[in-house]
Amino acid sequence: MVKQMEDRHSVWIRFCHWTNMIAITLLILTGYYIHAPHAFRLFSNMDTPRTLHFAMAYVLCFGVVLRVYYAIAAKDAKNIVFSLKEDTPKFPSMIKYYLFMADSHPYYGKYNPGQKMMYTGWLFMALIQIITGFILYKPDMFMALGGFLGGYLAVRLIHYIVTWLFVLSVLAHVYLDISEGIPVLKSMFTGKIPADFDHGTHEEEVKADGGVSA
Amino acid sequence: MPTKLSRRDFIRLCAGSAAAISMTGFLGPYLSEAVAAGAPPVIWIQGASCTGCSISLLNTVHPDIKKVLTEVISLRYHPNIMAAAGDLALQEMYKVAEENAGNFFLVVEGAVPTGANGAYCTVGEENGHHITFEKLVTDIGKKSAAILSFGTCSAFGGIPATPPNPTECKPVSKVVKDVPVINVPGCPPHPDWMVGTIAHVLLYGIPELDTFGRPTMFFDKIIHDNCQRRQYFDNGIFAKNFGEMGCMLELGCKGPIAHCDATTRLFNGGVNWCVKCGSVCIGCTEPQFPGWPMYERMAEMPVGPATSVTVDQVGGVLGAAAVLGIGGHLAGNVATGRIGPKKNEEEKEGDN
């Protein structure tokens, strides 16, 4: 059976998605070893995870810059940036749908408000990790900034708290995306999604321009 | 008699492997000469402190401290070691400050209690009124060429300023403005850091300082980068108990975030330093010291007034909640037929 397919993710989106995914996953795994080498016995020394951590730190910087640039240049930002004014009113219908109080949900655009919030949050979380990470990496270069943020131990604490936030949000992300349907997961590899895939009920769309997807 | 020591040589001496030679012994003759030629006098006062910094200074060996005090530094006032006391001593200090206004150095040991108008620390009387330490520091400090804040208490607040801080202790730099302040932290500072800083201001003026006002000649190194146990860290060998071999990180070592040169300078006349003797580095030269758990790697996360929990506890609870939520949602998804076998039949109908 040949299905009618339509474009969902450009090659740049897919490239950024997977480099960032690899970088963040490795940063989390190496980070936990650096944090608790006794409890989290993934490596057998400190050299390997630290080297990997710092290498992936640069990959993450690169991935964040590229993704932000793409979002601006390809006008993709409206798809993923959470807008307080436009997206907040869409929350109730989405929550009703997720809590099985409604059988369908309106068409939100490429992503629903919850997803947009998470993706926008990730940008800030990545920036926090990059800033606090580089303070820890080069304590003498960023001494003033480290002091401003409450000292190195506070910086370490922030770096670790945000690591947990990444773990929890990635968990939710992976589940929600897979549960939305295997075609959605596939689309991040192939870039395409069946044209008849149910993205929500178009009639209930509030604003005409609100979220016409790319 | 020594010829003049260039500033470059001086810095090299301070920053170099000083354990091999006693800095005070080496600098002594140069300083004596400077003092004989009329170098600025030094006044040393104490506020909210434990006198540990003075004790550390007294540990100066080669030459012994007596020689340092009588010949090497023109020390005009020190509450612990001078013979005079009471009004007489205080008047003498004011006199020295007056006569040498703008041309003497003030050493402050201890934080400045500012609560209740400074009433928590009084140092003498004037016309029947208490002289608070806050007033003394401000009065004398304003006249000095520069203030040397010796010890973490006077440099950053240290122990007296750690929350809840009922006496509202503050570092000297927050109390006296418009006068250059050099911070020589440490709990206590190594005698070489104190003598070396005094020597530098007497011979060459104010040394190069880092963001937190610490002379870079002593505080530009990170403990963790020079620690003798670093190999253990790199190899992932961590001590679980005191007395074991291994890196002390898991026992709370603050080496990765602490600046000082104790690893090569060594305390007690070149004998030992914090980690080498089996302790952790407590990061005593850092502005936030000691507002952190000494023997824990990471501070807890504040979640309310006087309540904190570990990040792992919060993360674990939220993680469990997330797993439960996912399980519940998955069950709901299957039950309502959003995913699973029912989906294919009813997908198109939209009102299952």
Ligand code: HEM
């Ligand atoms: C998603 C992004 C990241 C995650 C999840 C992450 C996670 C972690 C974790 C869990 C730790 C251990 C914290 C501790 O116990 O002290 C750590 C340490 C560290 N991270 Fe990251 N990190 C991330 C990004 C970065 C970046 C961008 C840098 C930039 C260079 C960085 C630099 C560091 C440094 C220097 C340390 C201390 C390691 C050491 O000195 O041994 N991290 N990270």
Ligand code: SF4
């Ligand atoms: S003992 Fe402390 S300073 Fe030494 S390597 Fe371990 S963490 Fe670093």
Ligand code: SF4
């Ligand atoms: S090694 Fe650490 S605890 Fe010891 S003097 Fe230096 S900063 Fe203080």
